[in-house]
Amino acid sequence: MIPARTFAGASVALFGLGGSGRATALSLAEGGALLTAFDDNPRSVEAAATEGIATGDLHDLDWSALSVLVLSPGVPLTHPKPHWAAELANANGVPIIGDVEIFSRERAASAPDAPFIAITGTNGKSTTTALIAHCLRANGRDTQLGGNIGVPVLTLDPPAADRFHVVECSSYQIDLAPSIAPSVGILLNLSPDHLDRHGTMENYAAIKARLLEKAELAVIGVDDEYCEGIAAWHESEGKRVVRISREKTLVSGVFFDGASVIRRDENGEAAFPLTGIGSLRGRHNGQNAAAAVAALTASGLSDDEIAAGLKSFPGLVHRMEEVGRRGRVLFVNDSKATNADAAAPALASFPRIHWIAGGLAKEGGIAPLAPLFDRIAKAYLIGEAAPSFAATLGEQIPYEISGSLDVAVENAAREAGEGGGEEVVLLSPACASFDQFRNFEVRGEAFRKAVAALPGIEIFAKG
Numbered sequence: 334m335i336p337a338r339t340f341a342g343a344s345v346a347l348f349g350l351g352g353s354g355r356a357t358a359l360s361l362a363e364g365g366a367l368l369t370a371f372d373d374n375p376r377s378v379e380a381a382a383t384e385g386i387a388t389g390d391l392h393d394l395d396w397s398a399l400s401v402l403v404l405s406p407g408v409p410l411t412h413p414k415p416h417w418a419a420e421l422a423n424a425n426g427v428p429i430i431g432d433v434e435i436f437s438r439e440r441a442a443s444a445p446d447a448p449f450i451a452i453t454g455t456n457g458k459s460t461t462t463a464l465i466a467h468c469l470r471a472n473g474r475d476t477q478l479g480g481n482i483g484v485p486v487l488t489l490d491p492p493a494a495d496r497f498h499v500v501e502c503s504s505y506q507i508d509l510a511p512s513i514a515p516s517v518g519i520l521l522n523l524s525p526d527h528l529d530r531h532g533t534m535e536n537y538a539a540i541k542a543r544l545l546e547k548a549e550l551a552v553i554g555v556d557d558e559y560c561e562g563i564a565a566w567h568e569s570e571g572k573r574v575v576r577i578s579r580e581k582t583l584v585s586g587v588f589f590d591g592a593s594v595i596r597r598d599e600n601g602e603a604a605f606p607l608t609g610i611g612s613l614r615g616r617h618n619g620q621n622a623a624a625a626v627a628a629l630t631a632s633g634l635s636d637d638e639i640a641a642g643l644k645s646f647p648g649l650v651h652r653m654e655e656v657g658r659r660g661r662v663l664f665v666n667d668s669k670a671t672n673a674d675a676a677a678p679a680l681a682s683f684p685r686i687h688w689i690a691g692g693l694a695k696e697g698g699i700a701p702l703a704p705l706f707d708r709i710a711k712a713y714l715i716g717e718a719a720p721s722f723a724a725t726l727g728e729q730i731p732y733e734i735s736g737s738l739d740v741a742v743e744n745a746a747r748e749a750g751e752g753g754g755e756e757v758v759l760l761s762p763a764c765a766s767f768d769q770f771r772n773f774e775v776r777g778e779a780f781r782k783a784v785a786a787l788p789g790i791e792i793f794a795k796g
Contacts, residue, residue, distance in 0.1 A: 334360055335491045339438045341365035344398050346391050346427075348418040349405025350377040356485035357403055357432045358386045369394060371418075391418055396425035404429050406481075406505035412532045431509030432487050433480065433502060438512060440492040447492035450628050451480075451513065453502045453544050454521025454554065456674070461521060461621040462501040463649050464613075465628050468642025469497050472634060481506060497632070504540050511543075517628045518548030521577075521620060523559040524674075538563070549573065552627045554620055556580045575627045579620035587627045589619025594626050594643075603636050605643055611655050612648030612796065615682035648796035651777035653679050656784050657792040662749045664784045667761035668777030673701045676763040680705040683757040687711055687745040689738070692764030692776070694718035699725050699763050706730050710756065711748060713741035717768045738769070738776070742783035758784075 337360045347358050350372040358370045358381060369389045372378050382388050402422040409416050410429065422429050440447055452462045459482050466478040477489040480500035492498060500515075507513065523538050538559045545551040545563070550573045553564040567574045575598075576586035587596045594605040605626055607613045613622050622643060629639045648654055654666040665683075670676040672695040680686065680702060690699065691714045699722055712732040714722050719734045726732050735741035742758070749756040760780045762773075770776040785792050 334363060335436060335439055335487045335489060337361045337364035337366060337435050337439060337487070339364070339442050340400065340435070343367065343400035345369070345401055345403060346371075346394055346396075346399050346418070346422075347403040348372065348391060348416070349408045350374075350381045350386075350388075351405060351407065353432055353485040354405040355381055355384060355386065356488050357405075357435065359384065360432075360435065360487040361403070362386065391421065396421055396427055399425070399427045402427050402429045403435070404431055404509060406431055406503060406509065410505075410508055429509065430511070431506055432485060433500070433506045433513060434510040436486045436492075436498075436500070437510055437514065440498075441512065441514070444492040444494055447494055448497045448632060449492070449515045450497065450499045450517045450519070450632070451502050451515035451544055451548075452500070452519040452521070452624070453504070453507060453541050454519070455524045456678075457521050457617060457621045457624075458501050460618065460649055460652060461519065461624050462499055464621060464625045464643075464646050466497075466499040467646050468625060468629055468634065468639060469499065469632070471642045471645055472638040502544055504537060507544050508540050512547070513544060514547035514549075515544070516548070517550045517552060517631050518545040519552040519624050519628060520545055520554065520560060520563065521624055522554045523557055534559070545572075550575065550631050552577060552624055552631075554578065554624070555583075555586075556620070575631070577620060577623040577627055579616050579623065587623040589616060589623055591616070591619070594619065594622045596626055596630065605636075605640050607643065610644060610646065612646050612653070613643065614653065615678050617678040617681075618653075647794065650796045651773060652796075653682065654777070654796045655793055656781050657787075657790045659746065659787060659790045660750060661752070661755050662746065663755070663757045664746075664790075665757055665759045665761075666777045666780050667759060668766070668773045668780060670761040670763060671695070671765050671773055673697060673699050673763045676761040677702060677705065679759055679761040680708055683759065684708060685710050685752070685754065685756050687713065687749045687756060687758045689713045689715065689735075689741045689745060689758070689760045689780075690762050690764070691715040691718040691722055692762045692766050692770075693768040694721060694764050698722065702763065710752070711745070713745050715741050715762075715769070716764065718764050738779050739783050742780065742787070746784075746787050 345366040347370040469476040475496040481503040482501040578588040651669040667679040745758045766776040
């Protein structure tokens with residue numbers, strides 16, 4: 334844990350007592366803050382109290398005496414309407430911050446030169462974060478991995494001169510971290526997302542760009558107009574920028590050429606082949622790897638160390654995770670693909686797919702995936718979305734309504750094995766899991782279990 338000593342003796346209100354909120358509360362208490370924590374859910378308040386966290390209704394506080402309000406990232410700060418705790422803070426001139434801001438202040442106070450790599454973007458940030466951390470660890474660096482990837486940042490070991498912190502940052506966390514100043518700040522890409530929380534695309538992009546404002550080095554993907562504009566602005570201000578791309582050949586920067594990541598800089602050119610690395614399959618992973626190469630180069634790793642780290646990356650669990658193989662058939666768990674945009678990279682990565690899809694449908698269904706339908710040998714539809722997905726597939730693609738995941742795996746495995754070439758059984762649902770499973774993790778584990786039950790299967794270690 335990182336004790337929040339920069340708040341010692343300060344009166345602090347905290348709202349939001351989920352996992353990261355409780356971790357933040359414990360950090361503040363350990364650092365000596367005078368804390369009052371609350372949540373709209375009484376059970377969350379009770380659970381926090383049993384952990385020794387000081388709780389109380391924030392309505393009853395003397396807000397003029399508070400130093401800050403610490404807000405959990407999932408609590409609305411501005412849109413569609415500020416939460417009542419944020420309204421109270423604004424009315425009383427109390428700054429509103431989050432856990433990444435507390436981390437940033439602790440780093441600035443105790444180890445300002447500690448290496449800190451922060452990653453954001455609409456897509457790919459979890460894979461990029463995990464890839465960078467893996468490469469550092471694989472080459473003997475003391476590495477802490479956390480943030481939006483699922484490990485609260487304040488539960489990590491404290492910043493130190495020889496310890497890397499690799500932190501995934503959501504737009505919500507950046508919005509609550511005004512002093513964030515990473516050694517390397519990475520902005521992968523921008524497309525419309527979370528606009529219910531940020532109002533407009535322009536506001537969303539501006540919030541994401543704040544990650545780079547105080548960064549020593551900004552690594553920016555330049556394949557969309559928003560990021561291209563952000564990169565141009567940083568360069569015009571004389572800031573250090575490394576451009577990355579999965580679509581463009583760059584004169585200077587790091588890009589994916591379809592087979593290798595190419596780095597071009599004042600020292601010449603280096604190539605990092607991705608062919609044969611199953612965990613980095615697809616052009617979208619070319620961008621993730623390009624960002625990693627840029628960050629790892631800036632962090633002092635040699636080219637040989639970077640190449641070795643890329644080759645040994647196991648991938649993320651539930652994100653294009655290679656689960657097992659039977660003969661010529663590969664089984665891939667992409668349960669984290671909870672909408673069509675998230676499923677597209679997996680569908681684009683394999684030439685012949687037995688596709689397991691369905692669940693609780695998102696707006697738009699699978700219609701945006703139509704350009705990729707020619708890769709689908711057959712679809713196996715599950716959950717509530719099965720009828721609507723069947724209507725979209727129509728007569729273009731063979732399909733069956735399997736109903737359950739177990740039936741879909743059994744049928745897909747049998748029919749994929751009848752072919753003569755390389756085939757993939759792919760769980761990439763393009764749906765939320767909530768009709769049949771508690772979350773996408775449980776759905777992914779159910780897929781792994783169903784695959785493991787197949788006769789003659791070779792199961793791979795988890796990513």
